[in-house]
Amino acid sequence: MKNRLKVLRAERDWSQADLAEALQVSRQTINALETGKYDPSLPLAFKIARLFGQPIETIFQDEA
Amino acid sequence: MEKIEARKVVSREEIAQRILVGCGVFGGLVGAGGALANRLEIQIPMPVIAVGTVITLMVMAGVTAIYWRMIDEAAREAHKFAWFWGGMAGAAVALMIGAVTDSAWLTAMYGDLKPAGWLILGMGGLLIAQTIGYGLAWAGWWLIRQR
Numbered sequence: 001m002k003n004r005l006k007v008l009r010a011e012r013d014w015s016q017a018d019l020a021e022a023l024q025v026s027r028q029t030i031n032a033l034e035t036g037k038y039d040p041s042l043p044l045a046f047k048i049a050r051l052f053g054q055p056i057e058t059i060f061q062d063e064a
Numbered sequence: 065m066e067k068i069e070a071r072k073v074v075s076r077e078e079i080a081q082r083i084l085v086g087c088g089v090f091g092g093l094v095g096a097g098g099a100l101a102n103r104l105e106i107q108i109p110m111p112v113i114a115v116g117t118v119i120t121l122m123v124m125a126g127v128t129a130i131y132w133r134m135i136d137e138a139a140r141e142a143h144k145f146a147w148f149w150g151g152m153a154g155a156a157v158a159l160m161i162g163a164v165t166d167s168a169w170l171t172a173m174y175g176d177l178k179p180a181g182w183l184i185l186g187m188g189g190l191l192i193a194q195t196i197g198y199g200l201a202w203a204g205w206w207l208i209r210q211r
Contacts, residue, residue: 024076026135026139029136029137029139032209035209035210038138038209044137
Protein backbone atom coordinates (compact mmCIF):
# COMPACT_ATOMS: atom_id res chain seq x y z
CA MET A 1 0.00 0.00 0.00
CA LYS A 2 1.34 3.44 -0.95
CA ASN A 3 0.88 6.46 1.27
CA ARG A 4 1.55 10.21 1.35
CA LEU A 5 2.73 10.32 4.95
CA LYS A 6 6.20 11.62 4.14
CA VAL A 7 4.82 14.40 1.94
CA LEU A 8 2.19 15.42 4.47
CA ARG A 9 4.77 15.43 7.24
CA ALA A 10 7.24 17.47 5.17
CA GLU A 11 4.50 20.02 4.31
CA ARG A 12 4.06 20.64 8.03
CA ASP A 13 7.81 20.66 8.70
CA TRP A 14 7.44 17.88 11.20
CA SER A 15 10.21 15.41 11.95
CA GLN A 16 9.53 11.70 12.21
CA ALA A 17 9.91 12.06 15.97
CA ASP A 18 7.26 14.83 16.00
CA LEU A 19 4.81 12.66 14.08
CA ALA A 20 5.60 9.66 16.25
CA GLU A 21 4.90 11.73 19.34
CA ALA A 22 1.59 12.98 17.94
CA LEU A 23 0.47 9.46 17.01
CA GLN A 24 1.93 7.86 20.16
CA VAL A 25 3.99 5.36 18.20
CA SER A 26 7.75 4.89 17.86
CA ARG A 27 9.88 6.72 15.29
CA GLN A 28 10.76 3.32 13.82
CA THR A 29 7.07 2.72 13.19
CA ILE A 30 6.78 6.05 11.35
CA ASN A 31 9.78 5.07 9.23
CA ALA A 32 8.24 1.67 8.45
CA LEU A 33 4.96 3.38 7.49
CA GLU A 34 6.68 5.93 5.25
CA THR A 35 8.69 3.29 3.40
CA GLY A 36 5.38 1.55 2.66
CA LYS A 37 6.63 -1.67 4.22
CA TYR A 38 4.18 -1.64 7.08
CA ASP A 39 0.46 -1.05 6.69
CA PRO A 40 -1.21 0.53 9.72
CA SER A 41 -4.24 -0.92 11.47
CA LEU A 42 -7.57 0.78 10.83
CA PRO A 43 -7.51 2.61 14.21
CA LEU A 44 -4.02 3.99 13.45
CA ALA A 45 -5.03 4.90 9.89
CA PHE A 46 -8.03 6.85 11.25
CA LYS A 47 -5.77 8.55 13.80
CA ILE A 48 -3.39 9.60 10.99
CA ALA A 49 -6.31 10.88 8.90
CA ARG A 50 -7.66 12.89 11.84
CA LEU A 51 -4.20 14.36 12.57
CA PHE A 52 -3.75 15.56 8.98
CA GLY A 53 -7.44 16.48 8.59
CA GLN A 54 -7.83 14.43 5.42
CA PRO A 55 -9.85 11.34 4.42
CA ILE A 56 -8.00 8.04 4.73
CA GLU A 57 -8.23 7.34 0.98
CA THR A 58 -6.31 10.51 0.15
CA ILE A 59 -3.45 9.43 2.42
CA PHE A 60 -3.37 5.70 1.65
CA GLN A 61 -3.76 4.23 -1.84
CA ASP A 62 -4.16 0.55 -2.64
CA GLU A 63 -1.56 -0.59 -5.19
CA ALA A 64 -3.73 -3.45 -6.50
CA MET B 65 1.92 25.18 9.37
CA GLU B 66 1.71 24.45 13.05
CA LYS B 67 4.78 22.83 14.51
CA ILE B 68 4.17 20.05 16.98
CA GLU B 69 5.74 20.92 20.32
CA ALA B 70 8.35 18.33 21.16
CA ARG B 71 7.59 17.37 24.73
CA LYS B 72 10.38 16.40 27.06
CA VAL B 73 8.68 13.30 28.32
CA VAL B 74 9.80 9.72 28.27
CA SER B 75 7.82 7.91 25.58
CA ARG B 76 5.95 4.69 26.18
CA GLU B 77 8.46 2.91 23.95
CA GLU B 78 11.35 4.12 26.09
CA ILE B 79 9.59 3.00 29.28
CA ALA B 80 8.98 -0.41 27.68
CA GLN B 81 12.65 -0.64 26.66
CA ARG B 82 13.74 0.28 30.19
CA ILE B 83 11.45 -2.40 31.62
CA LEU B 84 13.10 -4.97 29.34
CA VAL B 85 16.60 -3.82 30.26
CA GLY B 86 15.61 -3.95 33.95
CA CYS B 87 14.37 -7.52 33.51
CA GLY B 88 17.60 -8.45 31.73
CA VAL B 89 19.70 -7.00 34.57
CA PHE B 90 17.49 -8.79 37.15
CA GLY B 91 17.83 -12.08 35.25
CA GLY B 92 21.58 -11.62 35.02
CA LEU B 93 21.83 -10.97 38.78
CA VAL B 94 19.71 -14.04 39.58
CA GLY B 95 21.85 -16.16 37.23
CA ALA B 96 25.09 -14.79 38.69
CA GLY B 97 23.78 -15.41 42.20
CA GLY B 98 22.88 -18.97 41.31
CA ALA B 99 26.28 -19.57 39.72
CA LEU B 100 28.04 -18.06 42.76
CA ALA B 101 26.02 -20.24 45.14
CA ASN B 102 26.91 -23.26 43.01
CA ARG B 103 30.61 -22.36 43.03
CA LEU B 104 30.62 -21.81 46.80
CA GLU B 105 28.75 -25.11 47.11
CA ILE B 106 25.88 -23.44 48.94
CA GLN B 107 22.87 -25.76 48.81
CA ILE B 108 19.74 -23.67 48.26
CA PRO B 109 16.73 -25.49 49.81
CA MET B 110 14.25 -26.82 47.22
CA PRO B 111 11.24 -24.91 48.72
CA VAL B 112 13.18 -21.64 48.32
CA ILE B 113 13.93 -22.47 44.67
CA ALA B 114 10.29 -23.46 44.04
CA VAL B 115 8.81 -20.35 45.67
CA GLY B 116 11.41 -18.13 43.98
CA THR B 117 10.60 -19.66 40.59
CA VAL B 118 6.85 -19.14 41.03
CA ILE B 119 7.33 -15.52 42.14
CA THR B 120 9.74 -14.85 39.25
CA LEU B 121 7.29 -16.33 36.73
CA MET B 122 4.43 -14.23 38.13
CA VAL B 123 6.54 -11.06 37.99
CA MET B 124 7.65 -11.93 34.45
CA ALA B 125 4.02 -12.41 33.36
CA GLY B 126 3.05 -9.06 34.88
CA VAL B 127 6.02 -7.23 33.36
CA THR B 128 5.33 -8.81 29.96
CA ALA B 129 1.70 -7.64 30.11
CA ILE B 130 2.82 -4.09 30.99
CA TYR B 131 5.45 -4.15 28.22
CA TRP B 132 2.86 -5.39 25.68
CA ARG B 133 0.50 -2.53 26.55
CA MET B 134 3.31 0.03 26.27
CA ILE B 135 4.57 -0.83 22.78
CA ASP B 136 2.83 0.24 19.58
CA GLU B 137 1.15 -1.95 16.98
CA ALA B 138 4.21 -2.32 14.70
CA ALA B 139 6.33 -3.46 17.62
CA ARG B 140 3.62 -6.00 18.54
CA GLU B 141 3.51 -7.18 14.94
CA ALA B 142 7.29 -7.69 14.99
CA HIS B 143 7.02 -9.78 18.16
CA LYS B 144 4.15 -11.89 16.75
CA PHE B 145 6.11 -12.51 13.55
CA ALA B 146 9.24 -13.40 15.54
CA TRP B 147 7.30 -15.66 17.92
CA PHE B 148 5.75 -17.66 15.06
CA TRP B 149 8.47 -17.79 12.40
CA GLY B 150 11.59 -17.36 14.56
CA GLY B 151 10.39 -19.66 17.31
CA MET B 152 9.25 -22.31 14.86
CA ALA B 153 12.45 -22.16 12.78
CA GLY B 154 14.56 -22.29 15.96
CA ALA B 155 12.65 -25.33 17.21
CA ALA B 156 13.01 -27.03 13.81
CA VAL B 157 16.78 -26.46 13.81
CA ALA B 158 17.05 -27.71 17.40
CA LEU B 159 15.09 -30.86 16.56
CA MET B 160 17.26 -31.52 13.50
CA ILE B 161 20.43 -31.08 15.58
CA GLY B 162 18.94 -33.37 18.24
CA ALA B 163 18.17 -36.01 15.63
CA VAL B 164 21.76 -36.16 14.31
CA THR B 165 23.55 -35.72 17.65
CA ASP B 166 25.36 -38.82 18.89
CA SER B 167 24.27 -39.75 22.44
CA ALA B 168 27.85 -40.89 23.22
CA TRP B 169 29.06 -37.36 22.50
CA LEU B 170 26.40 -35.93 24.85
CA THR B 171 27.38 -38.37 27.60
CA ALA B 172 31.04 -37.44 27.16
CA MET B 173 30.16 -33.76 27.42
CA TYR B 174 27.58 -33.74 30.23
CA GLY B 175 28.23 -37.04 32.02
CA ASP B 176 25.74 -39.77 32.73
CA LEU B 177 22.66 -37.73 33.65
CA LYS B 178 19.39 -39.04 35.04
CA PRO B 179 16.38 -38.92 32.65
CA ALA B 180 15.17 -35.71 34.32
CA GLY B 181 18.59 -34.17 33.66
CA TRP B 182 18.44 -35.04 29.95
CA LEU B 183 14.92 -33.63 29.79
CA ILE B 184 16.03 -30.32 31.33
CA LEU B 185 19.07 -30.23 29.03
CA GLY B 186 16.86 -30.81 25.97
CA MET B 187 14.35 -28.19 27.07
CA GLY B 188 17.18 -25.73 27.68
CA GLY B 189 18.64 -26.39 24.23
CA LEU B 190 15.25 -25.97 22.61
CA LEU B 191 14.66 -22.72 24.49
CA ILE B 192 18.06 -21.33 23.44
CA ALA B 193 17.46 -22.28 19.78
CA GLN B 194 13.98 -20.71 19.83
CA THR B 195 15.30 -17.55 21.49
CA ILE B 196 18.03 -17.20 18.84
CA GLY B 197 15.45 -17.75 16.08
CA TYR B 198 13.13 -15.24 17.75
CA GLY B 199 15.86 -12.61 17.97
CA LEU B 200 16.94 -13.06 14.36
CA ALA B 201 13.36 -12.93 13.06
CA TRP B 202 12.58 -9.86 15.18
CA ALA B 203 15.71 -8.03 14.00
CA GLY B 204 15.01 -9.06 10.38
CA TRP B 205 11.41 -7.77 10.57
CA TRP B 206 12.61 -4.32 11.66
CA LEU B 207 15.64 -4.20 9.33
CA ILE B 208 13.48 -4.86 6.26
CA ARG B 209 11.09 -2.09 7.27
CA GLN B 210 13.71 0.55 7.98
CA ARG B 211 15.13 0.78 4.45
